[in-house]
Structures are given as C-alpha cells and as structure tokens.
Amino acid sequence: MPEGTALSVPVLLDLDRRHVWHPYGPMPGRQEPLVVESASGVRLKLAGGAGELVDGMSSWWSAVHGYNHPVLNEAVRAQLDRMSHVMFGGLTHEPAVRLVKHLVDITPDGLEHVFLADSGSVSVEVAVKMCLQYWRSLGRPDKRRLLTWRGGYHGDTWHPMSVCDPEGGLHELWTGVLPRQVFADAPPAAYDEAYAAHLWEMIERHAGELAAVIVEPVVQGAGGMRFHSPAYLRVLREACDAHDVLLVFDEIATGFGRTGALFAAGHAQVAPDVMCVGKALTGGYLTLAATLCTARVADGISRGEVPVLAHGPTFMGNPLAAAVACASIELLLGQDWRAEVERLEKGLREGLAPAAGLDGVRDVRVLGAIGVVQLDHEVDMAAATRAAVREGVWLRPFRDLVYTMPPYVTGDDDLARIARAVCAAAREG
Numbered sequence: 001m002p003e004g005t006a007l008s009v010p011v012l013l014d015l016d017r018r019h020v021w022h023p024y025g026p027m028p029g030r031q032e033p034l035v036v037e038s039a040s041g042v043r044l045k046l047a048g049g050a051g052e053l054v055d056g057m058s059s060w061w062s063a064v065h066g067y068n069h070p071v072l073n074e075a076v077r078a079q080l081d082r083m084s085h086v087m088f089g090g091l092t093h094e095p096a097v098r099l100v101k102h103l104v105d106i107t108p109d110g111l112e113h114v115f116l117a118d119s120g121s122v123s124v125e126v127a128v129k130m131c132l133q134y135w136r137s138l139g140r141p142d143k144r145r146l147l148t149w150r151g152g153y154h155g156d157t158w159h160p161m162s163v164c165d166p167e168g169g170l171h172e173l174w175t176g177v178l179p180r181q182v183f184a185d186a187p188p189a190a191y192d193e194a195y196a197a198h199l200w201e202m203i204e205r206h207a208g209e210l211a212a213v214i215v216e217p218v219v220q221g222a223g224g225m226r227f228h229s230p231a232y233l234r235v236l237r238e239a240c241d242a243h244d245v246l247l248v249f250d251e252i253a254t255g256f257g258r259t260g261a262l263f264a265a266g267h268a269q270v271a272p273d274v275m276c277v278g279k280a281l282t283g284g285y286l287t288l289a290a291t292l293c294t295a296r297v298a299d300g301i302s303r304g305e306v307p308v309l310a311h312g313p314t315f316m317g318n319p320l321a322a323a324v325a326c327a328s329i330e331l332l333l334g335q336d337w338r339a340e341v342e343r344l345e346k347g348l349r350e351g352l353a354p355a356a357g358l359d360g361v362r363d364v365r366v367l368g369a370i371g372v373v374q375l376d377h378e379v380d381m382a383a384a385t386r387a388a389v390r391e392g393v394w395l396r397p398f399r400d401l402v403y404t405m406p407p408y409v410t411g412d413d414d415l416a417r418i419a420r421a422v423c424a425a426a427r428e429g
C-alpha cells in the first residue's frame with residue numbers, strides 16, 4: 001500500500017471488509033459501511049462524491065455541538081501545542097483539574113471525588129469497583145452483587161455486561177460466565193405504586209448481598225430506548241438509604257442535557273452515591289469518561305486494608321480530552337441549552353407524530369432531544385438505513401427501534417428532515 005496516498009473508495013472498502021472489526025461485527029449479512037470523508041456542523045460528507053447526510057445520531061449521543069466546531073477545534077489545537085499526553089500517575093495538569101472542578105460543580109450535590117476513565121464502559125467498571133471496595137473496607141465483602149433493571153445497557157466490559165439486559169440482549173453468550181446479578185423488571189413508563197413497592201421489596205430482600213443498585217436514570221438507552229417516570233429514582237434513593245445499599249446512576253447517555261435536564265437525576269432531584277458520565281463529555285471529540293463518588297464512598301475506600309482504588313489506565317486524564325471536555329462543558333453552559341433541547345423536543349414530537357399511524361408501529365415516544373419509533377417487529381436494518389439515507393439522513397436502527405438523538409445545533413429544517421427519515425425507516429424497515 002503506497003504510503004500517504006488517499007485510498008479510493010473501492011480499495012478502502014475492500015480493506016475494511018477484509019481486516020476491520022466494526023462494533024458488534026462481523027454482522028450477519030452486514031451492509032457495506034458508508035465511507036465518511038469529513039464532518040462539519042450536523043453533516044457527514046461521504047467520500048467519492050456520494051453526497052452528505054444529516055446526522056441523526058450525534059455519533060451515539062456524543063456530538064452534541066456538531067462536528068468541526070471552531071471552539072472545540074481550538075481547544076484541542078491549543079492543548080496540542082502544550083502537551084498531548086503525560087502519564088497521570090504522580091503528575092497532574094490544569095486541563096484535568098479544571099475538568100474535575102467543572103464536573104463537581106455541575107453534577108448532583110455530594111459528588112466530589114472524580115476518577116477520569118477512558119471510556120464509558122471503564123467508568124462503569126470503576127463504579128462497580130468503588131462500590132465493592134467500599135463494602136470490603138467496611139468489613140462487608142459479602143455485599144458484592146448489583147441490582148439493576150432488565151432492559152438496561154451499561155457497556156461491553158465484564159462488570160457492565162453483567163448488568164446489561166440478560167435476555168435477548170447483546171451479551172447473552174456470557175450468561176453463566178458473568179458475575180450473577182439481581183434483576184428487577186424494567187420500570188413502567190408511568191409511575192406505578194405496585195411496581196415501586198416491588199422494587200423496594202427486592203432491595204430489602206437482597207440488601208445483605210447488595211453492594212449497589214445501578215441504573216440508567218429516566219432513559220434506558222441501548223437496551224431498548226425506554227423512558228420511565230423520574231419518581232422511581234426517589235424510590236431507589238429511599239430504599240437504598242433504608243437498606244444500606246449504594247446507588248449508582250449511569251448518565252453516560254443521558255448526561256449533558258439530552259433528556260431536558262442537565263443530568264437525568266435532576267428530573268427527580270435525586271443524588272446518587274456514584275455517577276458515570278461519558279459520551280457528550282468531550283462533545284464527542286475524544287474518548288473520555290468519568291466516575292464521580294461522594295466523600296462517604298471515597299473515605300470508606302481509604303479506610304480499607306488496601307486503601308487505594310486499584311485502577312490506573314495509561315491514558316487516564318488525557319490532556320487533549322480533558323481540554324476539549326472543559327471547552328464543551330463551557331460551550332454548553334454558556335448558551336441556553338435547555339431552550340435548544342426544548343426546541344428539538346417540540347420538533348421531534350411534531351415530526352414523528354405521523355409515524356404513530358403507520359402499520360407495524362407499536363409506539364412513538366419523545367423526551368428531550370431523543371425521538372423513538374418502536375415497531376412491532378424486528379427492524380430490517382439494511383432496508384431502514386437505506387430509507388433514511390435516501391432522505392439524506394444518517395440513522396442506526398436496531399432491534400425493533402428506529403430512533404434519533406440529533407446534535408443540539410440541528411436547525412429546524414434539518415430536524416424536520418431527520419423526522420421524515422425516521423418515519424421512512426419505520427415504514428420500510
């Protein structure tokens with residue numbers, strides 16, 4: 001392969017087919033991936049003159065400010081001239097410290113110790129380690145299981161997989177191999193007293209072996225795009241307090257405004273003991289996530305026989321990622337992000353309403369900048385994707401779902417186009 005020469009699209013696709021492992025690949029009967037040449041604003045420019053697509057996915061919840069943003073570009077560039085990376089063991093630096101201070105300031109009260117992880121899955125691993133180690137330090141090594149909801153998704157490394165939806169999900173292969181956790185039914189959309197009582201009873205019954213309850217607050221994302229009443233978060237908080245169990249919120253998908261609150265926990269004014277953030281943390285620019293915990297958890301760990309949190313990724317606190325995360329948070333908070341998300345919510349409600357009348361559509365739901373059309377059958381991914389691309393939009397339908405979570409900077413015309421594409425994909429998928 002001649003070095004420095006741009007690959008033609010056919011050559012690139014051939015090499016991709018032969019050598020590249022994509023997420024959840026190789027997919028049976030997979031369709032050819034589209035080759036992206038560049039991305040700017042809300043548009044992905046395809047290689048080989050194949051046109052542009054409006055991005056309906058924010059690159060899996062992350063690119064909230066759109067692509068090639070001048071402020072975020074400049075943050076990376078300025079940091080690049082200072083240092084791109086130094087080890088975080090024994091050294092510290094301003095981008096990481098500034099970021100941690102931002103996170104402590106904007107997340108729910110009481111979260112004040114921050115571990116900078118290098119991906120969402122790792123931040124959940126770290127959250128689990130924090131919780132198990134906390135109880136070990138307190139002389140309760142028997143408290144080492146996790147309670148979660150069915151229908152959840154927390155990542156693809158070992159502990160996160162153990163709390164993903166155990167049935168029909170992505171990780172069924174590992175049933176019996178993964179740590180055995182406790183599963184409660186997925187919460188109903190509306191508040192239901194009987195379900196809340198059931199949740200309470202399960203936490204009470206298993207409290208002796210539970211280190212923590214871990215859930216995605218308000219929106220269960222990749223496990224099924226389900227929404228539920230924030231009131232369940234209060235039930236969890238009270239039950240966890242009453243029965244000495246820690247509460248972990250995985251806000252990796254829901255964080256930074258996506259649901260209409262800065263963090264989904266804010267819909268219920270509930271503060272967890274441990275919280276994970278990622279994805280939109282860097283505006284989708286670089287891989288970074290964080291696990292925050294309270295002083296109670298950090299102090300508990302420090303009192304243990306092994307008083308350290310034994311986790312230290314090579315790229316922990318990466319200065320480029322931390323710098324762009326600071327810029328992304330400042331950009332978000334410096335504008336009326338709530339009004340933008342409300343505008344998207346209104347546009348998605350209007351634009352997706354026609355999908356409710358389609359054959360094969362079970363449900364249409366919108367919350368914040370998230371729009372979901374649920375089918376009564378498994379979606380034909382290739383056909384649905386083709387339909388969206390024909391409308392000039394990038395979507396990634398899966399299971400029985402066609403959904404969108406557009407960048408917050410999506411204009412009204414582009415949003416209407418995204419909604420039309422979701423409807424077309426639901427019709428043809």
Ligand code: PMP
Nearest residue numbers: 119120121153154155221252253
């Ligand atoms: N938790 C949630 C709620 C997620 O949506 C995801 C990613 N889809 C993860 C954890 C894992 O994050 P990552 O892909 O960055 O490892």
